[in-house]
Amino acid sequence: MTGKIVLNRRIIPDAHFYEMIIYAPAAAKRAMAGQFIMIKCGGDTALRRPISICVADGPTLRICYEVRGKGTAYMTDMPEGGTLDFIGPIGNGFHYKPNRRALLVGGGIGIYPLISIGVKYKKAVSALLGFRSASLIHYIDVFKSYGIPADVITDDGSSGRRGFVTELLRESLQKGEGDMVYTCGPVQMMAAVAAICEQFGVECEVSMEERMGCGVGACTACVCRTLFTEEGVQRETYKRVCIDGPVFDAREIKWK
Amino acid sequence: MEIRPDNTTDMTVEIAGVRLRNPVITASGTCGYGKEYTPYYMPDKIGAVTVKALTLEPREGNPTPRIAETPSGVLNAIGLQNPGVRYFIKNELPGLKKLNAVVIANIAGATVEEYCAVAEILSETAVDMFEINISCPNVKEGGVAFGTDPRMVERITAQVKRFSSKPVIIKLSPNVTDITVTAKAAEAGGADALSLINTLIGMRFDLNKYRPLLANGTGGLSGPAIFPVALRMVWQTRAAVSLPIIGMGGIATADDAAEMMIAGADAVAVGTAAFMNPRAPVEIAAGLEAFCEKKGHKCVRELSGAAFGLI
Ligand SMILES: Cc1cc2nc3c(=O)[nH]c(=O)nc-3n(C[C@H](O)[C@H](O)[C@H](O)COP(=O)(O)OP(=O)(O)OC[C@H]3O[C@@H](n4cnc5c(N)ncnc54)[C@H](O)[C@@H]3O)c2cc1C
Ligand SMILES: Cc1cc2nc3c(=O)[nH]c(=O)nc-3n(C[C@H](O)[C@H](O)[C@H](O)COP(=O)(O)O)c2cc1C
Ligand code: FES
Numbered sequence: 001m002t003g004k005i006v007l008n009r010r011i012i013p014d015a016h017f018y019e020m021i022i023y024a025p026a027a028a029k030r031a032m033a034g035q036f037i038m039i040k041c042g043g044d045t046a047l048r049r050p051i052s053i054c055v056a057d058g059p060t061l062r063i064c065y066e067v068r069g070k071g072t073a074y075m076t077d078m079p080e081g082g083t084l085d086f087i088g089p090i091g092n093g094f095h096y097k098p099n100r101r102a103l104l105v106g107g108g109i110g111i112y113p114l115i116s117i118g119v120k121y122k123k124a125v126s127a128l129l130g131f132r133s134a135s136l137i138h139y140i141d142v143f144k145s146y147g148i149p150a151d152v153i154t155d156d157g158s159s160g161r162r163g164f165v166t167e168l169l170r171e172s173l174q175k176g177e178g179d180m181v182y183t184c185g186p187v188q189m190m191a192a193v194a195a196i197c198e199q200f201g202v203e204c205e206v207s208m209e210e211r212m213g214c215g216v217g218a219c220t221a222c223v224c225r226t227l228f229t230e231e232g233v234q235r236e237t238y239k240r241v242c243i244d245g246p247v248f249d250a251r252e253i254k255w256k
Numbered sequence: 257m258e259i260r261p262d263n264t265t266d267m268t269v270e271i272a273g274v275r276l277r278n279p280v281i282t283a284s285g286t287c288g289y290g291k292e293y294t295p296y297y298m299p300d301k302i303g304a305v306t307v308k309a310l311t312l313e314p315r316e317g318n319p320t321p322r323i324a325e326t327p328s329g330v331l332n333a334i335g336l337q338n339p340g341v342r343y344f345i346k347n348e349l350p351g352l353k354k355l356n357a358v359v360i361a362n363i364a365g366a367t368v369e370e371y372c373a374v375a376e377i378l379s380e381t382a383v384d385m386f387e388i389n390i391s392c393p394n395v396k397e398g399g400v401a402f403g404t405d406p407r408m409v410e411r412i413t414a415q416v417k418r419f420s421s422k423p424v425i426i427k428l429s430p431n432v433t434d435i436t437v438t439a440k441a442a443e444a445g446g447a448d449a450l451s452l453i454n455t456l457i458g459m460r461f462d463l464n465k466y467r468p469l470l471a472n473g474t475g476g477l478s479g480p481a482i483f484p485v486a487l488r489m490v491w492q493t494r495a496a497v498s499l500p501i502i503g504m505g506g507i508a509t510a511d512d513a514a515e516m517m518i519a520g521a522d523a524v525a526v527g528t529a530a531f532m533n534p535r536a537p538v539e540i541a542a543g544l545e546a547f548c549e550k551k552g553h554k555c556v557r558e559l560s561g562a563a564f565g566l567i
Binding site for chain 2 (some may be wrong): 040044045046047048070087193210211212213214215216217219220221222223231237238
């Protein structure tokens with residue numbers, strides 16, 4: 001599948017975060033919250049790169065990416081007006097739960113896909129976002145433009161409040177500010193978020209990350225450890241992040 | 257032979273008595289059980305589907321990360337994750353057969369007995385051929401440990417043949433000094449065909465953690481990076497044995513497939529290329545037909561071993 005790159009630009013000067021808007025009406029129409037696409041980056045890359053759909057807006061897809069290595073570096077060179085070759089939308093995304101109040105808990109590049117589920121909640125949603133330091137804070141305005149107010153915390157306290165996003169979550173849940181949690185970010189953060197939700201008896205969905213081969217469920221490269229109960233006994237099995245996920249019920253995940 | 261309009265190329269090939277619509281096969285482990293790619297093409301548009309390795313009991317496979325990228329290549333250490341042969345027969349095979357696929361079952365095991373047991377069970381099914389995977393580099397038992405010892409290759413081939421009612425393809429490992437030695441051992445054991453190459457053992461390291469990138473440490477290298485090695489080994493094997501050869505390793509375009517056939521392959525398999533282009537197997541089949549037309553071949557079989565001037 002291909003789309004036309006409408007915009008591809010750096011978001012903030014202090015880090016290599018980029019946003020891209022792709023005109024791809026068929027994909028945008030099909031896209032569900034929390035799904036991702038696999039991007040062909042070119043050069044001598046042999047694998048596509050999985051990138052979450054930040055939000056599907058009319059005929060366009062918005063994605064955001066951080067330059068980490070070869071493939072994402074190639075992506076920064078893709079010209080506006082040019083073509084993006086991608087597979088997708090792929091996977092099981094976030095589930096919208098009517099009549100609930102959603103809390104979106106995100107860290108680093110994990111913040112982006114949360115917008116796609118946040119918009120479904122109209123006003124009944126707020127985001128709790130963690131960044132390493134103040135100069136890395138970004139996209140708060142985009143969350144706002146989609147009607148999602150955001151609270152921010154930084155690891156080093158340079159934004160005012162110091163600490164981890166899990167503290168914000170604990171406070172919100174104590175105040176009864178939400179009864180459905182969606183989270184995406186570093187795995188340790190998601191594990192901590194899941195534990196807090198368990199403690200408060202609040203449902204939580206997590207978006208997992210794993211290195212991928214095919215992106216269509218064929219190679220079993222992308223598996224994560226999950227739990228299930230069979231005849232009253234808890235067992236473990238591998239599930240594929242690409243098509244069984246990337247979003248799972250937090251209680252299903254066996255954290256490393 | 258079927259009747260065709262005069263101007264089309266005969267794309268059919270025959271491997272050990274099984275007729276394929278065209279010489280392009282999907283490589284084991286890269287196309288699941290066939291149905292995963294049906295949004296991109298139907299399996300009756302290609303020669304055959306080789307399913308992921310099957311073992312007697314379900315296997316969990318290795319911890320993650322299981323995959324890493326290298327320049328024009330991929331390292332994998334999946335470790336033969338599969339739901340077991342009985343699950344495959346009940347839940348995957350009927351669907352695949354309904355789609356009119358020619359099905360090659362890739363068989364793996366920790367012992368000779370396990371290979372034989374899986375072959376025996378599959379002999380009662382609609383599977384068309386067996387591919388014996390004695391070359392998986394990512395498991396401790398069986399796999400490449402069997403595939404690099406010529407005496408073991410001959411023994412396992414002979415044993416599996418006794419329990420098989422289907423043609424047996426032996427899949428050779430490239431992780432040997434001289435591939436003609438194991439190729440001849442498989443021939444001596446009674447193999448009906450050979451397929452090569454499986455992946456080359458390799459590694460990558462994480463520059464932050466100072467540890468191997470793959471949880472398994474080592475993995476198997478595939479993709480365009482290994483294409484010249486695969487060509488060389490098919491060429492050597494063609495000269496050494498008279499069995500049909502399924503050539504694979506890094507094929508990404510129709511030209512690559514043609515080159516592989518010219519080097520001596522009777523059919524080709526496409527694996528890693530599908531990760532970048534899910535339609536690669538069908539596009540390569542179509543491109544190979546165009547190649548034959550352009551070169552004036554009435555029949556794709558004319559390409560096989562053409563570099564030897566044998567036909
Ligand atoms: C479902 C999913 C959604 C994602 N969404 C986003 C997103 O919205 N924005 C964003 O910036 N990043 C996202 N990522 C992470 C992103 O895929 C990696 O950062 C990216 O693949 C790195 O590629 P590279 O070429 O820059 O790095 P390289 O180091 O050159 O990549 C080498 C190989 O490793 C893989 N790889 C490396 N790091 C990761 C990783 N963390 N996760 C998965 N594969 C990796 C690459 O895909 C490639 O196959 C997502 C990952 C997954 C699994
Ligand atoms: C992810 C992955 C999984 C594989 N699993 C198997 C397997 O189960 N059995 C097997 O015989 N070969 C397996 N292979 C090897 C391929 O079938 C093929 O021999 C090899 O990848 C070379 O071809 P390619 O470069 O076209 O991929 C696997 C390869 C990859 C990349
Ligand atoms: S990436 Fe191949 S199964 Fe998920």
